[in-house]
Amino acid sequence: xxxxxxxxPVKEILAAAxxxxxxxxDTYLTPKLENLKKRFSLxxxxxxxxxxAHFSEYFFRTYKRIxxxxxxxxxxxxxxxxxxxxxxxxxxxxxxKEVKFKITTFPQExxxxxxxxxxxxxxxxxxxxxxxxxxxDSIDNKKGIPILIELRRLNKDKKILQxxxxxxxxxxxxxxxxxxxxxxxxxxxxxxxxxxxxxPLSDREIVTGxxxxxxxxxxxxxxxxxSRPENALASFGDFQEFRIMPLxxxxxxxxxxxxxxxxxxxxxxxxxxxxxxxxNISEFLTNPLLVSLLFTAFQHKQTIPFKxxxxxxxxxxxxxxxxxxxxxxxxxxxxxxxxxxDDFHRVLRHIGFSCLKDNQRIEFxxxxxxxxIKNAKAFCADLKxxxxxxxxxxxxxxxxxxxxxxxxRWAHKSLQEYFAAxxxxxxxxxKQSKILYHxxxxxxxxxxxxxxxxxxDIDTKAFRNVILYDYLCQFRTYxxxxxxxxxxxxxxESIIFRKECCFLCPPFLFLMxxxxxxxxxxxxxEMISRVNxxxxxxxxxxxxxxxxxxxxxxDTKEQLSFLLQKKIPHLFHKNNISYNSDQKPELNISHKxxxxxxxxxxxxxxxxxxxxxxxxxxxxxxIEYSGFRNFRINSNEAFKLLFxxxxxxxxxxxxxxxxxxx
Numbered sequence: 250x251x252x253x254x255x256x257x258p259v260k261e262i263l264a265a266a267x268x269x270x271x272x273x274x275d276t277y278l279t280p281k282l283e284n285l286k287k288r289f290s291l292x293x294x295x296x297x298x299x300x301x302a303h304f305s306e307y308f309f310r311t312y313k314r315i316x317x318x319x320x321x322x323x324x325x326x327x328x329x330x331x332x333x334x335x336x337x338x339x340x341x342x343x344x345x346k347e348v349k350f351k352i353t354t355f356p357q358e359x360x361x362x363x364x365x366x367x368x369x370x371x372x373x374x375x376x377x378x379x380x381x382x383x384x385x386d387s388i389d390n391k392k393g394i395p396i397l398i399e400l401r402r403l404n405k406d407k408k409i410l411q412x413x414x415x416x417x418x419x420x421x422x423x424x425x426x427x428x429x430x431x432x433x434x435x436x437x438x439x440x441x442x443x444x445x446x447x448x449p450l451s452d453r454e455i456v457t458g459x460x461x462x463x464x465x466x467x468x469x470x471x472x473x474x475x476s477r478p479e480n481a482l483a484s485f486g487d488f489q490e491f492r493i494m495p496l497x498x499x500x501x502x503x504x505x506x507x508x509x510x511x512x513x514x515x516x517x518x519x520x521x522x523x524x525x526x527x528x529n530i531s532e533f534l535t536n537p538l539l540v541s542l543l544f545t546a547f548q549h550k551q552t553i554p555f556k557x558x559x560x561x562x563x564x565x566x567x568x569x570x571x572x573x574x575x576x577x578x579x580x581x582x583x584x585x586x587x588x589x590x591d592d593f594h595r596v597l598r599h600i601g602f603s604c605l606k607d608n609q610r611i612e613f614x615x616x617x618x619x620x621x622i623k624n625a626k627a628f629c630a631d632l633k634x635x636x637x638x639x640x641x642x643x644x645x646x647x648x649x650x651x652x653x654x655x656x657x658r659w660a661h662k663s664l665q666e667y668f669a670a671x672x673x674x675x676x677x678x679x680k681q682s683k684i685l686y687h688x689x690x691x692x693x694x695x696x697x698x699x700x701x702x703x704x705x706d707i708d709t710k711a712f713r714n715v716i717l718y719d720y721l722c723q724f725r726t727y728x729x730x731x732x733x734x735x736x737x738x739x740x741x742e743s744i745i746f747r748k749e750c751c752f753l754c755p756p757f758l759f760l761m762x763x764x765x766x767x768x769x770x771x772x773x774x775e776m777i778s779r780v781n782x783x784x785x786x787x788x789x790x791x792x793x794x795x796x797x798x799x800x801x802x803x804d805t806k807e808q809l810s811f812l813l814q815k816k817i818p819h820l821f822h823k824n825n826i827s828y829n830s831d832q833k834p835e836l837n838i839s840h841k842x843x844x845x846x847x848x849x850x851x852x853x854x855x856x857x858x859x860x861x862x863x864x865x866x867x868x869x870x871x872i873e874y875s876g877f878r879n880f881r882i883n884s885n886e887a888f889k890l891l892f893x894x895x896x897x898x899x900x901x902x903x904x905x906x907x908x909x910x911x
Contacts, residue, residue, distance in 0.1 A: 281435040297425040315381040339491040355386035367488035373538025374493040376475040401447035436469030445476035449608040486774040495535030561667040585638035599625035601668025612658035670703040721891040749881040753807035757848040821880040
């Protein structure tokens with residue numbers, strides 16, 4: 250693996266990229282600039298026209314920046330992206346078939362098939378790394394003009410075109426926004442929009458509108474958008490959605506070997522992983538970030554942590570106690586702030602939680618990050634240190650932040666979430682329950698799922714008593730309030746199945762004719778927008794009679810079900826959704842009941858045609874076949890668990906509970 254200790258390798262990589270950049274400029278950009286100049290009779294000096302020089306400088310600067318990556322695996326030391334990149338596979342469900350693409354080089358075939366691509370997945374799956382890889386390969390393989398936009402830089406006052414202009418601008422060579430947009434309208438650009446989920450929540454609606462407007466105006470280009478799952482992504486209905494496939498164990502081991510060139514640490518770790526029980530750790534081996542954290546944690550303590558928050562703590566310890574191998578194993582970097590390991594952790598917890606309150610912001614100017622540190626220092630009043638010294642530590646001796654030009658950001662968003670979760674557990678005191686409930690009941694619950702995932706392992710008791718308790722109480726209320734009419738002549742098991750399937754996610758039916766090809770997507774999106782953005786399901790796999798379809802209208806809190814299904818698997822039933830074509834239910838119901846592209850919400854009325862005995866079980870299968878999820882809540886286990894939690898809460902309410910036995 251190539252180590253970067255001075256400027257020589259950087260010069261070499263840029264020298265190697267130079268001929269490729271020139272070909273990209275000559276082949277793709279120069280003809281567009283000439284055409285732009287002719288169309289508007291432009292004077293380069295007078296009208297601030299974009300030039301080859303602007304883009305050449307941008308390509309060299311960006312290529313250099315993203316080719317060399319900082320990674321926690323090596324205490325934030327630099328490595329070449331090409332050395333540690335593991336080809337990722339993205340997958341899309343389509344017509345009951347899985348469309349897969351393995352991104353080993355520039356994905357020409359993928360972009361030929363789909364001009365607008367959305368890649369969604371959870372924390373640490375490699376979305377940003379993938380975008381950097383595509384940018385580099387578009388240059389190396391001379392495939393077009395790439396522009397990489399980190400969406401966290403956008404807000405209500407900063408439009409996407411302004412961000413592109415700032416990226417293309419070089420010192421003293423400004424370009425005109427309108428002319429830049431005209432150039433983009435020429436087409437041939439590969440526009441990489443990275444990190445939609447990192448746009449501040451308070452600005453999300455305005456920024457989303459601006460991005461959509463920009464895409465419409467620059468529609469002749471290719472677009473790739475990445476994000477963690479977000480409800481607002483439904484507004485990008487013309488993007489084809491892919492997700493990153495989890496790593497296979499073999500791939501995880503290959504990635505581990507890349508970190509130390511198949512050295513002693515990776516080989517010993519892989520040997521231990523092959524010997525040990527994999528049940529508790531198998532989830533971590535599917536995620537590139539967690540694989541890297543596993544390597545870091547093992548390198549530090551030669552033990553395998555089995556819970557996420559232990560991963561992060563060991564990664565923190567490894568970075569804080571890092572040894573400089575160039576000076577011998579015994580040499581440890583002094584801390585500018587002079588803080589001990591636990592005190593430094595306490596300050597970071599406050600910073601992490603402050604970022605959570607600030608719309609989970611992870612990138613700051615120098616003044617902003619210094620203010621965050623100052624506020625954390627005030628919270629930890631017994632600690633004495635300099636804000637600027639603490640920032641130096643964050644960038645060098647405890648490198649959990651990185652600097653990119655004038656911006657300072659967390660090395661990874663999940664680190665901020667770890668410290669925020671630790672703050673709630675250790676520092677929030679009497680406000681703890683209120684904070685947890687606020688996260689759970691927030692309309693943007695999806696945004697906080699990783700924090701709640703971490704918190705479940707950190708403090709299972711508080712999670713159960715606050716979040717799980719409310720979730721199960723809501724289920725009990727729902728279960729006891731629907732399908733209570735004694736005139737129902739449907740068997741009890743079918744009714745229970747319907748209740749279990751539809752908790753927090755009421756389904757609706759609609760008609761779509763076989764010949765409704767023209768404008769189908771527009772009509773479908775219009776229908777979904779009338780219902781809500783929180784609509785899920787797999788249309789191609791729910792087609793029953795080529796006309797009647799089922800989708801799910803999901804409540805915000807429904808997102809918690811996916812987390813709970815991982816944490817408490819016995820709380821849920823597995824659905825059987827692998828129907829053969831001859832097993833699909835056929836509903837011989839008049840089309841007059843359900844109008845085309847008009848949502849018909851199912852109900853618990855005894856005289857509703859879909860609740861008649863001859864249709865009830867078929868509708869159940871249709872719901873199950875919707876593809877929204879492959880599990881449903883287990884009512885028996887839910888009531889049993891709720892009883893346990895209520896007993897625990899009532900016991901602890903006894904004022905003598907903590908005094909007994911003392």
